Amino acid sequence: MNFILNPFRLIWKHRVLLIQTVWNDIRQRYVGMALGWIWSVLYPLLLLGVYALIYIFVFRVRVAQLNLNSAEYVALIFCGLIPFLGFSEALGIGVGSVVGNMNLIKNTLFPIELIPVKAVLSAQVTQTVGTFLLLITLIAMNKLTFFVLLLPIVWFCQILFMVGLIWILSGLNIFFRDLQNIVAVWILILMMLSPIAYTIDMVPASLRPFMVVNPLYYFIVTYQGVLMLGHLPPWTVVLTMFLLGILFFSAGFWFFTRLKLVFVDYV
Numbered sequence: 001m002n003f004i005l006n007p008f009r010l011i012w013k014h015r016v017l018l019i020q021t022v023w024n025d026i027r028q029r030y031v032g033m034a035l036g037w038i039w040s041v042l043y044p045l046l047l048l049g050v051y052a053l054i055y056i057f058v059f060r061v062r063v064a065q066l067n068l069n070s071a072e073y074v075a076l077i078f079c080g081l082i083p084f085l086g087f088s089e090a091l092g093i094g095v096g097s098v099v100g101n102m103n104l105i106k107n108t109l110f111p112i113e114l115i116p117v118k119a120v121l122s123a124q125v126t127q128t129v130g131t132f133l134l135l136i137t138l139i140a141m142n143k144l145t146f147f148v149l150l151l152p153i154v155w156f157c158q159i160l161f162m163v164g165l166i167w168i169l170s171g172l173n174i175f176f177r178d179l180q181n182i183v184a185v186w187i188l189i190l191m192m193l194s195p196i197a198y199t200i201d202m203v204p205a206s207l208r209p210f211m212v213v214n215p216l217y218y219f220i221v222t223y224q225g226v227l228m229l230g231h232l233p234p235w236t237v238v239l240t241m242f243l244l245g246i247l248f249f250s251a252g253f254w255f256f257t258r259l260k261l262v263f264v265d266y267v
Helices: 003-012 015-032 036-058 071-092 099-104 114-120 125-141 148-175 181-191 215-229 235-267
Strands: none
Touching: 003 015, 003 114, 003 235, 015 114, 015 235, 036 071, 036 125, 071 114, 071 125, 071 148, 071 181, 071 215, 114 148, 125 148, 125 215, 148 215, 148 235, 215 235
């Protein structure tokens, strides 16, 4: 049980300091930008526009087969795009976060284990703004159901998964600095392989087994279900999403705390 509880205990112990540093990171990120906080609104909307343009007008996806009109199909894309943006931004910031804060290795005031957590939380601005815009859109379209009450649980599982994954990757990045470049390519591949603009029913049966190896599949499908489609995906998908969050969070913390013992040799 301690294997699961230890990372929660550490975060709770330093919660006030963590919140303060996350807020400072968010403010510093937008300082000096001409558009400032407006960029956090424009970014998801611009990317959504590109997705909608490509899939509706270029690929000519037959949305009627999904029992959706064009506007509803764009909203479905948004349901998958928002968590992906949160994931990609957290990964982009988090993988190099420990390398950029090596001076904190022996710091007892702000343990270095919290650096990846801070990176993930500060990267949630885009997903938070995008989710707010999406909820307003879904209300206007009268598409929200009581399943939306499960959104905080799904989001929480996603954050646990991202923190655990970045604990692992940011620790390894100390020894293999090329990992940051590899992750950038990996994000692009995942964007194409994740069911952002299509549903599992649109994937040929012969290719569906490949979907299960993509962890984002479980999160995106669940987001689409609770936000847009008004139902949960199969219980195996929901259970896998929950286990991915808990197991990566616990295993990532265990891995990072063991690995940090040799960080000092690489300062």
